Amino acid sequence: MLARQRFVVVGIVVLAIVVAFPLAHILGWSFGYFGIDDPPILSRDLPLTTVMGYGIALAAGVFCFVHKRTFALAMEVAEEMSKVTWPSREETGNATVVVLATVVICSIGLGAFDAVWLWLTNLVLGIGTGDVAAGS
Secondary structure (H helix, E strand, O other): OHHHHHHHHHHHHHHHHHHHHHHHHHHHHHHHHOOOOOOEEOEEEEEHHHHHHHHHHHHHHHHHHHOHHHHHHHHHHHHHHHOOOOOOHHHHHHHHHHHHHHHHHHHHHHHHHHHHHHHHHHHHHOOOOOOOOOOO
């Protein structure tokens, strides 16, 4: 139980960090798009939008910890994930080979279809056959 709770806590912290960076950039773009001034906080390298983005992400992370239903849901997800039977390395390798072989076979089939369709289209339109009247 404690190990799962540790995974949930680390997951929430990592998610808040991952969300903070793009959120700060989206806010910066939005301020620029709408012509809103983005004043620096403490230094030129720390504008208001960066502080807002990281603040919102921090608040969302804290909310996930404090809100009992959200934290309970995250714990339930971690519990269910512990019940999953993960494939072995050999099974994963075999499945990867099957997927790659299928992609290659489908690519060859689509390439052949495309070549035949191009040939038929050129035949119908008379492109490249020399049947077109001389232009001069």
